[in-house]
Structure formats: structure tokens, C-alpha cells
Amino acid sequence: MTQPEPQSMSESAAPAAVIEAELREALLDVQRQLHQEKPCSVALIIVGMPAAGRSEVVNKLLEWLDPKHVMVHAREPDCLAQLHPPLWRYWNTLPARGEMAIYFLGWYDDYLRSQLLTAKQARVRAPRMVERIGQLETMLLADGVRILKLYLQVDRKQQRRRLADLLASKATRWRVTDEDRWLARHYNRVRRVMKECVRLTHSESSPWHVIDAADSQQRVVAAGALLLEQMQAGLQRRSVTAQRYDWPTESPSLPVKSAPDLPPLSDEAYHKELERLQGRLALLVRKRRFAKRAAVFAFEGMDASGKGGAIRRITAALDARQYDVVPVSAPTPEELAHPYLWRFWRRIPPRGHIAIFDRSWYGRVLVERVRDLTPEADWQRAYAEIREFELQLAEAGTVVQKFWLAVGKDEQLTRLQQRANDPLKGYKVDPEDWANRRFYDAYQLAAADMIERTHTPCAPWIVVEADDKRHARLEVLRAVVAAIERGLEGKIVVAGEQATEPG
């Protein structure tokens, strides 16, 4: 695949003041429309050599735009970000539709830092970091985030001259930081790394724009013009990349883990095994090594398949300080205004903690697919997006284990009827549940596809036969214990390797 060349924006014809005034007016106008119609959000990433004037460009843009709808993100990762996967902090700051975010370096920060500053052996992760960036941008674009990537370029001579000018006067010397000095001293290396970064992450759908930063007025006009172009494009109805997927008509039946016809457990046998497994789990998560790990357990299954009961048997073994249960239902308006994984990224656990999702991001390929809530092109791409999401969790040392609780159609009916007749559980049954039952077979098909396409070494599925609640709960606990044991032994597939689907 040949990649297009990064576009260069150095020349400009009409008198600068006229262009600038027109540009400002157009920017304000289109920003107001974007905010009213909310077709998309805008993420501007700005990268460049020291003294190329990144701050000046951003400050000017803020002066031109209505700053109420622009957030600037320039912070280095804080202590909490360091307890999460690298991209977590960007997910947390993604703008809602109609809003704009400006990032200094943004999700290129880790890559550039590692290439510039860290030892050679750390750089072997570079290909994976580049892949991660690519996956993120592809997903954001598909989810209605317009991404504009600007690279401000100055040559060595200009940079030196500008730094010397600043340093010459006591009144401006403070503008030059120690980091600037270091980067300027290593001009060639910095330039090589940045060029390489631009080359590797430039694509037709997410291009870099190189701006000649020699002239302080021209560079901001160039940046403003590109921003205007992005925003105008965003106002057009986004064309769904109607990438047809070869959709199988017949799916394999669900692989069921536990033997379907085990004899029922006695009270005593059940409670004894339950206590044993809970004790084991409690000890595991208190191990000092777990402080460097985290765990995510996701529960999916038809209504009344016993997700809540299984989850309570896990939490009974945990210290309330260590876990969160995250019940997932239909997204709120705020959540709908963001890429769909946004609300899940916000709830993933920091190191040493556990998050249990009662339903999860798989709603995208279950209910949203079956009930036709999301266009096919969007849920089709979700399989790859979810694999990438879970891989990033695993790379950060998080144990990921997913459960499909398989309840038979008859057993489900019995349970729903019991619930509906029980004043204490009636609230759990709403008309939607009965409606969903009519889609029982469609759900089975969707679940089979989901498992086939997202069952990965670093985030495996377990299908639990759930008609017998006791066996199901013990099965879940055993899998939770086993997953954490694997995690503590470091047997997670991590960094640098793409997870492969099981054969």
C-alpha cells in the first residue's frame, strides 16, 4: 500500500490581514453550526519542534473561536493515568459531538517520548504503539470524531535564531524551558523521530498536515484554514464507509463449557465448594503481586440467565474497597454524544482493582444488532474495535475474562414468569424482556458470532451452561480464580503481539 505524501502548506497568496479576517468569521460561523447541529466532534492534535510556535498557534485559535466549546489538553500523564492503559487518559478527554478538543502531542506523546528519550530496547514496542494509534484514529473517525493532525516545522537555523532572540532578553528568556534547550541541542535526532512518526501514522483517512512555521502569521492562518476545512467537512452528513462484510448465514453452535447434565448439587456440597472458591479468590487478590495487575470480568447472557446472582457470589469474596460492579443499560444522551466505547473506558479499573460489568460493550453486537439499533456497518466494525480495546487492557496487565451465561429457552420462560409474579423481582421484568424473547434465536446467533470473533488468548470467553444456577455460579467462580491465577503468573498475552483468534 503506498501512502500519500503529507501535505505541505507553506505558500499563500492574498494579503494576510484580509485572509485572516475572513477566516475568523468563517471559523466562528461553522463552530456555531457544529455546536447547534452536533454532527461530529473535532480533535486537533498539534506536534512540532521547539520554538515552532505551537502555543502561539493554539492561543490564537482560542482567541478566534468561542472558547466555551474548546478544551485544551496539554497535561503530562498524572498519577491516576499511570495506573491505567496508556490511551485511557485520551478516552477520558474526548470531546462530545458539537465540541472541540485541542491536544498538545495527544496520543502521539507516548510514542514520541519513547523514541526520543528511552533506551533502545524499549523502542521495540514502537510498531505496536503505532498500530494502537492507527486503531484509535480509525475508530474515532468511524464514530464521528474529526481528527486534524498538524505538524509545525522549522529548520535548524530558524529555530536557533528564534531561541537566541528569546534568550537575549531578560524579559523573554523565561519562555525557553529546559526541555526546549535539550530538544534544540538534539535537533537532528528530534527531526528524524518526528519525521518517522509522521510517515508511519500518515494515511489517507487520517493525514498529517505539515505547516511551515517560519512566519508567525502564516502558520496560524494555515492552521485555521485546515481547521475550517475539517469543521466544514464535519457539517456534511458523514458518509458511512459501507464496508460490506462477508456475513455468514450459518453460525456454529455455541461451545458449551460445563457438561449440560450434571446432577443437582446438595446444599452442603454447594456451600462447601462455594466457600472454598471464595476463599481462594480472596487470597489471590490480596497478594502483593495483584497490586500491579487489575481484572475485568464481563457478563453477558439473555435476561434471567443469572448474571446478577453469579456476580454476587464473586463480590462476596472481595473487599468493597477493591471492586466496582458496573451495571450497563441503555446509554444516556451524554454517552450517545461520544464514541460508544467511551463510557466503558471511563469505568475500567486502575491497577490493583477489579471491575465487574453486568452487561458490557458487547451490547453493540448483541442487542444493538438484534434489535436493529445500530447500522450494520457500525456493529460489524465493533468486533475489531473490541478486540483492540481488550488487547490494550491486557497489555496494561489487566486480566480480562468474559462470560456468556447460556440459559435454555424453556428455563428462561419459567424464570421470567416467576419474576413477574414476585413483587420483589417484578421490577426486573419489563416489556422489553418479553420482546427480547421473541428474538431468542437471533440472540443465539449474535452470541455465537460474537464469541467466535472476540474469543482471544488475552480476553477469552467462557460459555457457562446456566440452567442450573448452582453449577453455573461455581463454574463462574472457578473461571475467575483461574483467570487471576493466570494473570499473577504473568501468562497474559501482552505488548507487541497481536492477539490471534483461536483456531
Next chain:
Amino acid sequence: MTQPEPQSMSESAAPAAVIEAELREALLDVQRQLHQEKPCSVALIIVGMPAAGRSEVVNKLLEWLDPKHVMVHAREPDCLAQLHPPLWRYWNTLPARGEMAIYFLGWYDDYLRSQLLTAKQARVRAPRMVERIGQLETMLLADGVRILKLYLQVDRKQQRRRLADLLASKATRWRVTDEDRWLARHYNRVRRVMKECVRLTHSESSPWHVIDAADSQQRVVAAGALLLEQMQAGLQRRSVTAQRYDWPTESPSLPVKSAPDLPPLSDEAYHKELERLQGRLALLVRKRRFAKRAAVFAFEGMDASGKGGAIRRITAALDARQYDVVPVSAPTPEELAHPYLWRFWRRIPPRGHIAIFDRSWYGRVLVERVRDLTPEADWQRAYAEIREFELQLAEAGTVVQKFWLAVGKDEQLTRLQQRANDPLKGYKVDPEDWANRRFYDAYQLAAADMIERTHTPCAPWIVVEADDKRHARLEVLRAVVAAIERGLEGKIVVAGEQATEPG
């Protein structure tokens, strides 16, 4: 003032199973109503001796209620919380109207921990901690948060027996943590501290409920009954505590800091002084000592008083990684569903950082008062609430400086007309601005009251004569520099002392 005795809830008459079933049904019902009507939110705080069964009670309540609308908060302060004032993390987790939050210890955590574990000299802060708790609860109650405080009580014998039972079997031994053992060994001390805490923070409007935790069924029924009571009370229209305040009819005129009739500055003189002050500011915030401080600058003033321009002259001297500008406009629906200070607490800076608010929490006593958007009782109590808020920032080492940019009525008219005719600034003028002009005098009165009542040593106001933009900007910069200098010298009024209003 005599305080009522904490209520004891040990006895119960009807057969337990019947009570429990009725209770569960009623809880679900009232929870659903609360979620639909959203008259208030509920915060449940649970405190108790080890082995009193706090986790069991919370788990049962979660099983009884619809867990989708309950969040449990049990974490110890994370690294980010440690960079903020102590109550920040509770503000971040406050439930929206219609939702519920359960806190293990909650905002009593710091107090109890300091009393139990830290050295004697650290305990001198106890009175201030108790006051902080009281202020918080008063404010939350007034803002539509129902607070239920439960204290689970076991006597020493019961506690010992229960711990011994748990420890006897390998299957249950894991339930007893090292902390439990330590607390159990120091039964008398723990009990004394907890009793003292309950005594000090018990009031008619925010009472503690002591639950005899000897019986595992009775304690959860007691907790559930109290919760039901709170939720039912919440469903009633909350009675505004119509505490009339002695409102002055005549207000003092605004104290104006800079001399009103300075000669205009030449370009050269202005830029020279600007560079000097910006350089000084840049050096100050890069000092290593500033990493243990933070700064909050709040800008208020009529439309077109020059807030944005003054703010840009500050940020020009700062590294983008170190500051946030927070533009404040009308609250969103999500913000309206929380206590009004919630949205500001979420944006206060961690240590080493600066937040600049373009309009602020003072909207409560300015626009909301003048335009009659908030009942008088609510904005009247805001003066004290804001003093407390700012005191907490100062106690955590944050420099707080507030600016009122005073623009004359004629000058304001000139500027608004200029803006309206300028296509690049027209967006800044909306019909509201013209409407607000009709309230010019009311704003002046509100501003004078605001300054008189919230000008404190730890968070002073400066009134800047803003008809001359250049003088105003320099004046602001000088005050910013002075405030940070004071902060670095440790001359902030902190912990343990109630800020007094200037005479």
C-alpha cells in the same frame, strides 16, 4: 444548644420474614418513584466496628434495590485525590437527583483515621474536620441530597465471638483482614473514637442512627427501614428552610483598587511592564515549591468588562501543561441535577496546577440573584457555602484570588456596540447581554454584597477599574504575581482557623 440523642433501633416486633418482604417491596417502589420524579438524591453513610457486618448490610441492600441506580464508594483516596483538598473525592462521587450512593465511612474517613491512627499533634485539627463535615452536610441537605448516617454497633463479646468463628474455619478465615484484627485488639479506643465522632456530628437535621448489629437479619431490616423513611421523605416536596436573612437595603459602594484616572499607557511602557510581570509569573510557577501549591483565579465582571483579555495576558506566561481555563456558562441538565458547587469542585486544580475561571461559582449570587433564577433562601446561603469552599481550597495549599472587573456603564455600552458591529466579536453579544444591561444597577448591588461577604484573608477579592484595558490587565497580573508570592511564602490562612471577614 442541646443535641438530641442518637436514635437507637434495636427492637423489632412482627415476624422478621414478613417485615422483610414488605420492606423490600416498599423500597423498590419508592426507589422507582425517586428515579422517575428526581426530587432528590440519597447518600447513605455506613460506619461501624469490625465484624459488625457493614459489608453484609450493604450487599443485602444492593440485592433488594435496583442496583442500576446505586453506586457504592469504598475506595481509599487514590493518588489523584491526594493532590486535591480532602472533600474533593466526595464531591466527585455525589449522586445526581434520582440516584443513590452508598459510602463506607464516606466523609468521616479522614476524621476517624486521624483520630485512630495518627500522632497526638495531628489531632488538633479535629475540630476543623468536624466543622468541615457539618458544613458539607448542611449544604448537601439544602441542595436536595438526603443523607442517612448509620452506625453499626456490636459489643466486645459479640465481636470477639464472631471473629473467632470466622477464624476457626479455613473456609472463612480470609474474611478477617489485618486491619480488622488491629481494630479488634483496640476495641476500647475504637469505640471511644467512634462514639465521639457520632456525638460531635449528630444534629437534628443530620442525625446518626445507631443500629444494634448483633442479629444479622435485624440489622439489615433496621437499615432498610431507615433508608425507606429517608427516601419517602425525599419524595415529599422538600421544604425550603426559609431562614430570612437581614438584608440591607443600602449597600456600600465598591472599593476600587486602582486609581480611576491614570493617564493612558504608551505602547512601549505597557509592553515592557507586561513582559516584566509575565516573566516574573513564569519564574514563580516553575519554582519547585509551587509543586506543593496550586492556584485558583476567578474572574467576575459585567459583560464586556475585559475578563477574556485579562486571562489571556496571564496564560501567555504559563506552560500549557500547567493550567486550565474554565469558561463558565449556564449549567447543563447534568449539572443542575447535582448540588451547585459540584461542577466547580470537578475543575479545581491538583497540586502544581492553576485553574482560571472565566466567571465562577459567584454566578449564584450575581446572575442567579439578579435575574431571579434561584430562590432567595438558596442564594443567601451561598455566601457561607462559598466561604467554606474557598477555605477548603486554601487549607489544601491553594492560592485563591478573585477579580471583579468594574466597567462603567458608558464604557460597557461602547464596547457592546463595537462588538455587535464586529463580525468577529458579534457572537460574544447575545440578547441576554442587552437584557443584563437593564440590570446594571442590580448587578452593582449584588457585586458589592458579594465582595463584602466573601472577601476573606484566604480568598481575597480585588476590584479592578476596567475602563482602561491596559491598566486593568497590568493590575490583574500584578495581583496574580503577588498572590502566588504570598502562597509560596506560606502566608495563606490554613487549617484549623476559621477565616474571618475583614473589618
